[in-house]
Amino acid sequence: MGQDSKIRVLVAKPGLDGHERGAHVVAYGLRDEGFEVIYTGLRQTPEQIVSAAVQEDVDVIGLSILSGAHLSLTKKIMEGLKAKGANDVLVTVGGVIPEEDKKTLEEMGVAGVFTSGSKIKDIAALIRTKLGKNA
Amino acid sequence: MIEAARKSNERALAKLISHVEDRKPGWKDIMKAIYAETGRTCVIGVTGSPGSGKSSLVSEFAKQLGDMGYAIGIIAVDPSSPFSGGAVLGDRIRMRDISTYKNIFIRSMATRGMLGGLCQAARDVVRIMDFAGRDIVIIETVGVGQDEIEVVSASDYVVLVTYPGGGDSVQAIKAGVMEIADIFVVNKCDRDGADVIVSEISAMLDLSTETVEKIPPVIKTSTFTKEGIDKFMEILSEFIQKKEKGLHFQEEHVRQEVMSILETEMVSLIKEKISSDGNMEKELKLILSGKSDPYSVADELIKRVAGI
Amino acid sequence: MKKNSKEEIKEALKKWEDEILNPRVKKFNLDKSPTSFYTPLSWDNSHFLEKVGFPGQFPFTAGNNPFDFWRAYANFAAKAGFRSDWGGSGKSGKYGGFGTPADYRDYLFKMQSMGRYGGPNIAFDLATQCGYDSDSSFAEGEVGRVGVAVDSMQDFAVIYEAYTGNLEIDKVPSNFTINAPAAVIIAMYACLAKKRGIPLNKLEGTPQNDILKEFIARGTYIYPPAPSLRLFRDTCVFCCKNMPALNINSIGGYHIREAGATRVQDLAFSMANGIAYIEAGLEGGLEVDEFVPAFTFNAFGGSMEIYQEIAFQRAARRVWAHILRDRFHAKNPKSMQIRQPITAHIGCSSATLQRPLNNLARAVVGGIAAGMSGGIAGAFPPFDEPLGLGHSQEATQLQQDASRILIYEAKVTDICDPWAGSYFMESLTDEIEKDALAELEKIEKMGGAVAAIENGYMPRAVAKSAYDRQKKIENQEELVVGVNCFTGEHEIDVSINRVVEATYDPELMKTAEERQKANLARLKRERNGTAVVSSLRSLKVQAEDKDKNLMPAICECVENDATLQEICDVLREVFGEAQPMKL
Ligand SMILES: Nc1nc2c(ncn2[C@@H]2O[C@H](COP(=O)(O)OP(=O)(O)OP(=O)(O)O)[C@@H](O)[C@H]2O)c(=O)[nH]1
Ligand SMILES: [Mg+2]
Numbered sequence A: 001m002g003q004d005s006k007i008r009v010l011v012a013k014p015g016l017d018g019h020e021r022g023a024h025v026v027a028y029g030l031r032d033e034g035f036e037v038i039y040t041g042l043r044q045t046p047e048q049i050v051s052a053a054v055q056e057d058v059d060v061i062g063l064s065i066l067s068g069a070h071l072s073l074t075k076k077i078m079e080g081l082k083a084k085g086a087n088d089v090l091v092t093v094g095g096v097i098p099e100e101d102k103k104t105l106e107e108m109g110v111a112g113v114f115t116s117g118s119k120i121k122d123i124a125a126l127i128r129t130k131l132g133k134n135a
Numbered sequence B: 001m002i003e004a005a006r007k008s009n010e011r012a013l014a015k016l017i018s019h020v021e022d023r024k025p026g027w028k029d030i031m032k033a034i035y036a037e038t039g040r041t042c043v044i045g046v047t048g049s050p051g052s053g054k055s056s057l058v059s060e061f062a063k064q065l066g067d068m069g070y071a072i073g074i075i076a077v078d079p080s081s082p083f084s085g086g087a088v089l090g091d092r093i094r095m096r097d098i099s100t101y102k103n104i105f106i107r108s109m110a111t112r113g114m115l116g117g118l119c120q121a122a123r124d125v126v127r128i129m130d131f132a133g134r135d136i137v138i139i140e141t142v143g144v145g146q147d148e149i150e151v152v153s154a155s156d157y158v159v160l161v162t163y164p165g166g167g168d169s170v171q172a173i174k175a176g177v178m179e180i181a182d183i184f185v186v187n188k189c190d191r192d193g194a195d196v197i198v199s200e201i202s203a204m205l206d207l208s209t210e211t212v213e214k215i216p217p218v219i220k221t222s223t224f225t226k227e228g229i230d231k232f233m234e235i236l237s238e239f240i241q242k243k244e245k246g247l248h249f250q251e252e253h254v255r256q257e258v259m260s261i262l263e264t265e266m267v268s269l270i271k272e273k274i275s276s277d278g279n280m281e282k283e284l285k286l287i288l289s290g291k292s293d294p295y296s297v298a299d300e301l302i303k304r305v306a307g308i
Numbered sequence C: 001m002k003k004n005s006k007e008e009i010k011e012a013l014k015k016w017e018d019e020i021l022n023p024r025v026k027k028f029n030l031d032k033s034p035t036s037f038y039t040p041l042s043w044d045n046s047h048f049l050e051k052v053g054f055p056g057q058f059p060f061t062a063g064n065n066p067f068d069f070w071r072a073y074a075n076f077a078a079k080a081g082f083r084s085d086w087g088g089s090g091k092s093g094k095y096g097g098f099g100t101p102a103d104y105r106d107y108l109f110k111m112q113s114m115g116r117y118g119g120p121n122i123a124f125d126l127a128t129q130c131g132y133d134s135d136s137s138f139a140e141g142e143v144g145r146v147g148v149a150v151d152s153m154q155d156f157a158v159i160y161e162a163y164t165g166n167l168e169i170d171k172v173p174s175n176f177t178i179n180a181p182a183a184v185i186i187a188m189y190a191c192l193a194k195k196r197g198i199p200l201n202k203l204e205g206t207p208q209n210d211i212l213k214e215f216i217a218r219g220t221y222i223y224p225p226a227p228s229l230r231l232f233r234d235t236c237v238f239c240c241k242n243m244p245a246l247n248i249n250s251i252g253g254y255h256i257r258e259a260g261a262t263r264v265q266d267l268a269f270s271m272a273n274g275i276a277y278i279e280a281g282l283e284g285g286l287e288v289d290e291f292v293p294a295f296t297f298n299a300f301g302g303s304m305e306i307y308q309e310i311a312f313q314r315a316a317r318r319v320w321a322h323i324l325r326d327r328f329h330a331k332n333p334k335s336m337q338i339r340q341p342i343t344a345h346i347g348c349s350s351a352t353l354q355r356p357l358n359n360l361a362r363a364v365v366g367g368i369a370a371g372m373s374g375g376i377a378g379a380f381p382p383f384d385e386p387l388g389l390g391h392s393q394e395a396t397q398l399q400q401d402a403s404r405i406l407i408y409e410a411k412v413t414d415i416c417d418p419w420a421g422s423y424f425m426e427s428l429t430d431e432i433e434k435d436a437l438a439e440l441e442k443i444e445k446m447g448g449a450v451a452a453i454e455n456g457y458m459p460r461a462v463a464k465s466a467y468d469r470q471k472k473i474e475n476q477e478e479l480v481v482g483v484n485c486f487t488g489e490h491e492i493d494v495s496i497n498r499v500v501e502a503t504y505d506p507e508l509m510k511t512a513e514e515r516q517k518a519n520l521a522r523l524k525r526e527r528n529g530t531a532v533v534s535s536l537r538s539l540k541v542q543a544e545d546k547d548k549n550l551m552p553a554i555c556e557c558v559e560n561d562a563t564l565q566e567i568c569d570v571l572r573e574v575f576g577e578a579q580p581m582k583l
Helices: A021-032 A046-055 A070-083 A099-107 A120-131 B002-006 B010-021 B027-035 B054-067 B091-098 B117-131 B146-153 B194-208 B229-245 B251-276 B281-288 B294-306 C006-027 C045-051 C074-080 C101-113 C153-162 C182-196 C211-218 C225-242 C253-258 C263-283 C288-294 C306-327 C358-371 C393-409 C423-446 C449-454 C457-474 C506-526 C529-544 C551-559 C564-575
Strands: A008-012 A036-039 A060-065 A090-095 A112-114 B042-048 B072-078 B087-089 B104-110 B136-140 B157-162 B183-186 B218-220 C121-123 C174-177 C205-207 C249-251 C295-297
Touching: A008 A021, A008 A046, A021 A036, A021 A060, A021 A090, A021 A120, A021 B087, A021 C457, A036 B091, A036 B104, A046 A060, A046 A070, A046 B010, A046 B104, A060 A070, A060 A120, A070 A090, A070 A099, A090 A120, A099 A112, A112 A120, A120 C457, B002 B010, B002 B027, B002 B117, B010 B027, B010 B104, B010 B117, B027 B117, B042 B054, B042 B146, B042 B229, B054 B072, B054 B091, B054 B104, B054 B136, B054 B157, B054 B229, B072 B087, B072 B091, B072 B117, B087 B104, B091 B104, B104 B117, B117 B136, B117 B146, B117 B251, B157 B229, B183 B194, B183 B229, B194 B218, B218 B229, B251 B294, B281 B294, C045 C423, C074 C393, C101 C153, C101 C506, C153 C182, C174 C182, C182 C205, C182 C225, C182 C551, C182 C564, C205 C249, C211 C225, C211 C253, C211 C263, C211 C449, C211 C457, C225 C263, C225 C288, C225 C449, C225 C551, C225 C564, C249 C263, C253 C263, C263 C288, C263 C295, C263 C306, C263 C423, C263 C449, C263 C457, C288 C295, C306 C358, C306 C423, C358 C393, C423 C449, C423 C457, C449 C457, C529 C551, C529 C564, C551 C564
Parallel strands: A008 A036, A008 A060, A036 B087, A060 A090, A090 A112, B042 B136, B042 B157, B072 B104, B072 B136, B157 B183, B183 B218, C121 C174, C174 C205, C249 C295
Antiparallel strands: none
């Protein structure tokens, strides 16, 4: 029986911000790129996101944050992953991210920051390259 | 990995599941290695029409079972896209409240268009969770595809969920699901029309079941107002306690499983053979030019493959 | 000259297509013409009175009024150099809010010292919008961030310390961008007036109070749709009976479109929600003309397609007017009008992060569409909107000047419904109307707005549309300048100096959460605990009876200093909690 490996992505919205458009578009887009997307919906706490990422054994977490709370939320999630030994999971952040915060996020270990106008194809390509997977 | 998973390390368990689900090299050895240590978990299948409230209900009763001290595993199956092979798996959305419970482990699974293989893959995941110390494993699938029905039919206890307002709910219950259900749940009873559905289902069961003792219970629930959840828990716990005392491997289930593994393995063997053998191009040409027919070609190919 | 007959035109059209159009299409090797041309065959004007009518008359296609209030005084305002409060409109101030109530109050004082006297236009932080107090674990990191934190009546009163004397609450209107806990905020407003000895019927303003669209677009819901609508009913009856000068709601086409809905979905879904609100009011025992005149709409529309947006405004007015007259038998023309402070516009989602100054040109397009469809020619939003750092003085100045240029120099708003009778515009208006009505019918077949939210139809349809648009942009079916075309190396990213004036103090923002939690702890210590418990208990009893209006009980809770979350928690217990949508 042949190998049937898929890239698994957790798309999550931490915090109380309810603007789901970006998260929905990315979830649909990555599905059409052949990824398995676990969509956990609104109002996820960092603990819930970390726990879902571990249990689902995802390769990537895509966070969508438009409330301006991206730095503190991402930091908590990165720390949570580390605590569970899951710091090899790629983390990307999308939303309204000012230029100067991009660098801070990257320093935290975020693999990619995507703002308005980003293409799904580019997001998918970045994920494939960083994972070295072609699935 | 196996050792860590045995100690119920979440990450190891998750990785083990991926390894087997992806059918990575060595997956079968893993299954062989753990098989002897499995078979004590109680498997509850939950199925029913889309949007009937399966995930909400699972979240509710998993939490209660968790509070009772059971270690729980949940497998939530959603379909893969037939076009891209990808999937959006969303059942976790309804399980937010339990997603960080210490003794609950939730895993989403896509159907991956596996020819009858879903059933085996799901069974394997159940087994890994069993090995990792889960007392109860709950599988949720949408009761539409044949594959998905097969998945729940392999469980010890089958919960069928319907709801008022979902079109002709009762008519929509697929033949084949009706027969395997151990309990009928009419969810969303906070809405009008639940009683009608309860009586319709009861009437249908009266007609189709031979003995009164065998008639499965039909209950109303609401995950919003929590009405009927206690009753549901009562019936479920009773079953779980019975199962804890009862037999582990049932001959019939084992037979089914061996057959199912054989089927998938045979199909992939045949496919491999065919693709290494010119991909049927010659045979197809014969059929298309009217020199042969699909039946003769199939007979011919079986002979060839069986000869290996 | 002899009149043209339809046959003659038809014949001439055929001839034109054969001899002029098609050969040209062929010459350029195209499948079809890239342009369209409309003729009297495209629209039959023999029902002009029923379909268009006069401005200010049913069906209001040509506008709610021959001219609005602002237009009457426009020239006077220009000569006097009148500047509406910075970023606000009319008597209401700039939309905003941050930090603790005291932080925001002090900010408002500072603004007033700079000559900005608009009424409160309050943005609440997300915790408040979702019914959590500042000490809840859900509020962590959110307190005072995208708006001001309000946990109790006392907090509300602190903000309003900035509004006394000439700015007393019977003199300036208040706007509250809040939905799920709107009942609590309205109760606070009523309670504040009572404390200040101001009659409730003097209070003006608009609570957003549009909970159904939260399930489709903004996501700040608390309870499931059905009990949410019951709360709407209660606020609707309460406002109607006690605060007749206050608007009841602000129904949001805007947010639905921003979430990705198509024009037709936007119109149909907003109408479906509007119908649900009307039915809720009727269920509360009100007469249609008693309360629907107090409904408002929130900036219906939002795209760059100028013709379509003009037609959309016209179609929306006609659809709503017909629903009110034909279905609900309204008699008062005010019930039949879509009242909205901002009309056509491009929507924030049309503004691009790439080469942001281009957004000024884009906003002007929206301003023209608004001016040509019965609204103020507002060039919205300021060009730096997508940068996410607050609007700069420069962007706001350019935006205001652009609107003024449209009004005074281009004279866009001197003609009422300039497109009336255009074969093209009328047929486009008819088409949007027809498609929206078909979509509306689909929702009604499901059982109306609440059912179409519960079964996920409306939110999922919007998500699909958002994805379709994204795909179109990615494969260049839709072109966006500077984003997916004209991005070559010789293009210049023009920038100008940007000063964001009077931003919120970042130091205060950092400590807001701690300070607000301390405020809350003090409140909980000092208030009369027995009164809180007993008023919450009586709220619970009332909530369990669907026929009871909850506003008196909520007012009592608020007066006794029960917190916003305590009130919401009681209702959560009775109503259950809404679940996010599964894709
Ligand atoms: N009124 C009411 N709605 C409910 C109840 N339980 C669930 N729902 C709602 O029904 C919708 C579907 O619930 P889910 O739990 O996702 O149903 P499901 O059967 O798992 O759905 P799929 O996995 O998509 O087939 C959601 O909007 C729930 O909030 C209930 O008891 N009453
Ligand atoms: Mg489900």
